[in-house]
Amino acid sequence: MNIVIVGTEFGGLAASMALVHKLKRQEIQVTVISDRDYFLFRPSLVWVPFGEREIENLTVPLTTLFHQHGINFIKDRVLNISAEQKVISLLSGQKITFDYLILASGASLDFSKLRGRKRQFHSFYTEPTAVHTRRIVHNIQPGNSVVIGSSKQNPNPLPAYEFAFELHHFLQKKSIKANLSFFTAEKSIASFYPKKLQEKVQNLFTEKNISVYENCDIQKVQKHHIILSQNVTIPFEQLFVIPPYKGASFIYSSDIPHDNGLVTVRNTMQSIKWEYVYAVGDGATILSSTWMKNGHSAEQQGVISAKNVLSQLNNKQAQATFQPSLMSLMETGSDGGILAIHYKLFHLELSGLIPHQMKKIFESYYLKKVELFGEA
Ligand SMILES: Cc1cc2nc3c(=O)[nH]c(=O)nc-3n(C[C@H](O)[C@H](O)[C@H](O)COP(=O)(O)OP(=O)(O)OC[C@H]3O[C@@H](n4cnc5c(N)ncnc54)[C@H](O)[C@@H]3O)c2cc1C
The missing domain is CATH 3.50.50.60 (FAD/NAD(P)-binding domain)
Known part of the structure; x- marks a missing residue:
């Protein structure tokens, strides 16, 4: 057997x-x-x-x-x-x-579904792409237009949100003022969250001055422009995308x-x-x-x-x-993070530094759990 x-x-x-x-x-x-x-x-x-x-x-x-x-x-x-x-x-x-x-x-990741110039966009979904993206992130200059987004047919857009907030924090620490835009194919921002947290995420984008385009999927990527549905075109110097x-x-x-x-x-x-x-x-x-x-x-x-x-x-x-059930931890840059648990009768929503610390603890716990083969 x-x-x-x-x-x-x-x-x-x-x-x-x-x-x-x-x-x-x-x-x-x-x-x-x-x-x-x-x-x-x-x-x-x-x-x-x-x-x-x-x-x-x-x-x-x-x-x-x-x-x-x-x-x-x-x-x-x-x-x-x-x-x-x-x-x-x-x-x-x-x-x-x-x-x-x-x-x-x-x-x-299915890059073939994204029409246009493959080399124009970067991802962070796999080890090589995350390492490669480090070089791109370090080359962002003041005044650059940076676009981050998640395309249709990707069932987990959450890492794109995390990346946008972490990038904002990173540039802030380096005193680099770039123009950040975020798009998602979801009908509305953070649709995977309950209403209150959706508003929280929307407010974070506003506070951080990140332009948001919702219900927009990628139509085409040109040399320095991304064309989205709903006739939205955004110029960019750097483009980070979670493909289908x-x-x-x-x-x-x-x-x-x-x-x-x-x-x-x-x-x-x-x-x-x-x-x-x-x-x-x-x-x-x-x-x-x-x-x-x-x-x-x-x-x-x-x-x-x-x-x-x-x-x-x-x-x-x-x-x-x-x-x-919903159990997610989202990093939100300088604001810490968001924790959402909706499990049967147990509901918990938290934002701020505690979820950020929890994400770090979860990382250590999980790596330990694997080392001990489930006996942590
Ligand atoms: C940047 C990022 C942030 C994320 N954040 C979170 C988060 O905060 N919380 C969370 O819960 N999830 C998060 N996720 C999602 C989570 O990592 C995935 O949902 C999870 O890894 C899926 O696990 P899986 O076992 O289904 O498949 P995978 O993790 O994709 O693993 C697939 C396995 O199959 C093997 N494999 C594939 N093809 C073959 C083949 N042909 N032959 C042999 N082996 C093969 C691979 O080597 C690998 O071992 C994040 C993901 C990313 C990329």
Whole structure:
């Protein structure tokens, strides 16, 4: 019996930790496949362009950790999956068979959907782009027009907000007066928040003198202009964009139903076609349900998929279901941060220095939790 997990970030790690801690039967093998042999705490990538973090402070090596917990770890790239035959083909030529599969392979940025000059915009969503963006940020000159935004089909615009506020703070500290503009494809600013926090975010933009364009998606990027819907054109010297999402490329050559590469699942996190195939986190899409795609949701879904696999192993139905909740921490530059928790009957909203400190504590806690493999 082999349970295979693809991916080693919030979703994949949560699933592997939950399985290992609950599995007692020795004959069950857990195999983790990932093209990376380390965990990266992505929420802190937003600090990398401003020199407040180095990538090596945000990572935990995983190979030894997996072996210590009896997990067979394969560092390789998945090329395609036959769910029907229960076989995964890897770049190295290896073929791995599975009885249950949990896909936590995330989403990739789809620059092809942005028409225009690819080299004109920068991102901070991955390690290389965050490091590259540091150089761009340090080259901003007084009077420059800087545009930050999040495009349509990206289910988590929050990092774009954080980047805008952190950039404002960074330039303020360096006494550089640049003209900052922010756009979002959301119908209204911070639509993922309850009304009161939406107003809070709007007020922060006003106080910081950042021009805001809502309900605007990218139409075209020209050499020094970005053209948005609603006939908005903004000139820029620097442009930072969160592009649209698509699923991991191997999903397109597999027999697993998906929407734009995001595996279509039920709220048990099972594929709509294959009940022994699960998908969680950024790389999944649940039929008729939306949720904020973030580390918190990916982690919850990883645990749910592990529980359901364990039920199936015991010849029971997969019963654990994902109920969307909001749990987010947003950095807001010199103002600290915003915490929003809306979970069943528990609601908490806070802004100021405490959420900022909480984000830092959460980073240390999570990295420690990974080092201790869930026993923090
Ligand atoms: C700048 C930034 C700030 C953020 N801030 C927050 C925040 O404050 N709070 C929060 O909760 N979330 C935040 N997020 C979002 C959060 O990081 C993601 O939602 C989360 O990482 C998704 O986890 P995942 O496990 O679904 O996938 P991913 O993190 O995308 O991981 C995918 C895994 O699959 C592996 N993989 C992919 N393709 C293959 C393949 N073909 N073969 C083998 N392995 C493969 C990858 O190596 C990786 O291990 C932020 C993200 C960014 C970028």
